[in-house]
Amino acid sequence: MDLVTKRKWDSAAATFDLMGGYGPEKRWGPRKREFFSHMRGRVLFLAVGTGLDIPFFPPERDIVGIDISAGMLEKARPRAAAYGDTLELRELDVHDLDYPDHSFDQVYTSCTFCSVPDPVRGLERLRRALKPGGELRMFEHTRSRYFPFNLMLNLMTPLSRRVGPEMNRDTVANVSRAGFERVEVRSVYLDVVKQIRAVAPAAA
Numbered sequence: 001m002d003l004v005t006k007r008k009w010d011s012a013a014a015t016f017d018l019m020g021g022y023g024p025e026k027r028w029g030p031r032k033r034e035f036f037s038h039m040r041g042r043v044l045f046l047a048v049g050t051g052l053d054i055p056f057f058p059p060e061r062d063i064v065g066i067d068i069s070a071g072m073l074e075k076a077r078p079r080a081a082a083y084g085d086t087l088e089l090r091e092l093d094v095h096d097l098d099y100p101d102h103s104f105d106q107v108y109t110s111c112t113f114c115s116v117p118d119p120v121r122g123l124e125r126l127r128r129a130l131k132p133g134g135e136l137r138m139f140e141h142t143r144s145r146y147f148p149f150n151l152m153l154n155l156m157t158p159l160s161r162r163v164g165p166e167m168n169r170d171t172v173a174n175v176s177r178a179g180f181e182r183v184e185v186r187s188v189y190l191d192v193v194k195q196i197r198a199v200a201p202a203a204a
């Protein structure tokens with residue numbers, strides 16, 4: 001387990017809902033509800049954080065939510081309990097994923113790959129956990145192809161990475177680098193917030 005990342009997010013847990021739970025979650029709520037409405041089969045949700053996304057999950061889906069931070073998961077527990085017993089939470093680093101290959105029909109992420117330290121390795125691990133033809137669905141903020149926004153994200157990143165996420169990751173390229181196919185991208189906001197859909201190759 002990557003203890004540096006774990007400690008960083010354990011420290012962020014106390015104030016995370018204050019920073020992210022009100023403005024951003026209210027703003028993206030309807031988009032998130034639509035995004036999660038496609039959950040089907042056995043679903044791996046990386047990184048569940050404090051569970052702010054759980055109220056947007058469709059009911060009675062078979063979901064495992066993992067996160068590297070025990071502090072974040074502690075906050076997520078009441079939200080998971082309110083969802084019901086088909087949602088299991090586990091403290092787990094995506095790099096150490098211990099499920100056999102081809103265990104899941106889908107992987108979901110939400111504002112996650114700004115934070116995972118080695119994104120391509122993390123994505124490769126997710127690809128292996130998916131059944132051949134299984135789906136990766138991501139709701140992520142990434143670098144933007146628009147110059148002024150990208151400049152701003154580049155300037156913010158040295159500071160933001162100390163307390164949490166990196167703002168300028170090229171997550172779309174990383175999905176391809178990790179061996180996913182049929183990568184589709186839908187801009188949600190200014191080509192910064194995006195929905196990404198990709199498929200694990202049939203012969204993986």
Ligand SMILES: C[S@@+](CC[C@H](N)C(=O)[O-])C[C@H]1O[C@@H](n2cnc3c(N)ncnc32)[C@H](O)[C@@H]1O
Nearest residue numbers: 009047049052067068069093094110111115116
């Ligand atoms: C920006 S927060 C997002 C949390 C949640 N998805 C949300 O949108 O409210 C990033 C999350 O990624 C988790 N994380 C970072 N690196 C991880 C890793 N290697 N494995 C699992 N979780 C990780 C952190 O603990 C944190 O909860």
